[in-house]
Amino acid sequence: MSAQNTPESGNLLKSFQPYKEKKGEEYMNDRQIEHFIQILLNWKKELMEEVDRTVGHMKDEAANFPDPADRASQEEEFSLELRTRDRERKLIKKIEQTLNRLDEGDYGYCDSCGVEIGIRRLEARPTATLCIDCKTLAEIKEKQLGH
Structure with missing residues (x-):
């Protein structure tokens, strides 16, 4: 069985091309x-x-x-x-x-605080619903509660 070729597994999709933002x-x-x-x-x-x-x-x-x-x-x-x-x-x-x-x-917007999640984070994890700060905070809380 081959390893999955997906953003969330650390591999990129076969046809993936990073998005090139234009100024402004x-x-x-x-x-x-x-x-x-x-x-x-x-x-x-x-x-x-x-x-x-x-x-x-x-x-x-x-x-x-x-x-x-x-x-x-x-x-x-x-x-x-x-x-x-x-x-x-x-x-x-x-x-x-x-x-x-x-x-x-x-x-593309954080469910918790409403800020932009960001293109690069979304390319790495296309299903992300939290910005990196809120996700980090949620993980810290999860560890403290022992879940």
């Missing part, structure tokens, strides 16, 4: 919005292709091994793949929610 350009203008729509749609497409590959792999590889160790090994492999696909399914849902935010004009 307005934040979240039409060009920037289109840039992030393409990132999100490409990312979703790659995740969906991975789901299809997993289904095909599990159908092709499913075998009823007489040896309990072989059967357990295969079940563990399938279980790991299914957990990965479940995380990706949740990520696809988050991508769809982010696309809705883009449609509604809420994308």
Whole structure:
């Protein structure tokens, strides 16, 4: 199984090109919005292709091994793949929610304080809803509460 090629896993999408801002350009203008729509749609497409590959792999590889160790090994492999696909399914849902935010004009602004999240942070984490300061503060609070 190949590593995911997504912004949040540390890899860039195959077709990713960093956004080049023009001097004096307005934040979240039409060009920037289109840039992030393409990132999100490409990312979703790659995740969906991975789901299809997993289904095909599990159908092709499913075998009823007489040896309990072989059967357990295969079940563990399938279980790991299914957990990965479940995380990706949740990520696809988050991508769809982010696309809705883009449609509604809420994308790119912190849910907590309302400041601009920033182009580079959004390229690194396209589904981000908090600016780096609010995210850092939330993580500190989370550690203090032991969650």
